[in-house]
Ligand SMILES: Nc1ncnc2c1ncn2[C@@H]1O[C@H](COP(=O)(O)OP(=O)(O)OP(=O)(O)O)[C@@H](O)[C@H]1O
């Protein structure tokens with residue numbers, strides 16, 4: 451038990467916190483937001499959804515964030531994944547934020563180790579499952595910060611605590627931006643491709659990072675620009691596997707654009723162009 455958990459006052463029991471979250475979600479359902487992608491949590495799935503992601507400690511943290519800032523409330527779920535769920539929330543100014551909550555899961559923590567070991571920013575790798583997940587979430591926060599600082603299009607990181615990451619919301623009102631994968635007919639394909647190549651290059655040369663899971667699944671399309679998300683597994687360019695991950699990212703992007711009909715340049719040449727400054 452940490453000091454923070456010790457001061458868990460009666461007001462914040464699991465029951466009251468859950469019912470608070472439920473009532474937020476109820477309110478959202480009443481608003482009947484016209485949105486295909488935000489999944490409103492229905493009654494039958496509600497308890498299992500919340501219980502699977504929100505362990506007691508996470509629920510406690512979320513309520514604290516709602517009580518003391520920076521959050522006002524959590525609304526609909528944008529995405530439910532294996533490792534994390536992403537929610538739409540609002541900050542104290544009523545502005546939308548995206549809240550990514552990592553699940554505390556043993557299998558996940560096992561493969562996460564591969565990306566943490568070898569990264570000079572993380573000298574000691576914890577054994578405890580929650581600590582690995584917290585480190586992972588903080589890694590995503592740090593990677594976002596690094597990329598954002600050099601002017602790359604990623605969501606601006608706002609807050610990190612344990613397994614809860616709050617970042618800039620990419621979307622239009624209640625509608626989160628679609629992933630490239632979800633778009634049927636893309637316009638200006640070659641410009642978009644150039645933008646993504648320059649993202650890869652600048653991420654490597656200016657932020658000293660390799661994304662490591664770049665594909666049409668992790669690129670949002672917002673006002674005709676790509677915004678790259680899901681940077682938790684990104685490694686520094688010194689990581690022993692950085693170049694393998696870079697080659698894989700390039701391959702994914704080229705494969706996708708080839709499939710949608712773009713005439714591609716030589717991927718190897720691009721790879722050497724990215725790494726050449728070293
Ligand atoms: N900042 C954001 N603004 C709007 N939508 C977002 C944002 N971040 C993530 N999303 C949405 O949530 C989805 C999942 O996010 P992300 O890719 O970061 O998680 P993930 O690690 O892939 O989760 P999993 O692999 O467990 O499915 C994205 O595909 C996107 O639709």
Ligand SMILES: [Mg+2]
Nearest residue numbers: 667668679680
């Ligand atoms: Mg993803």
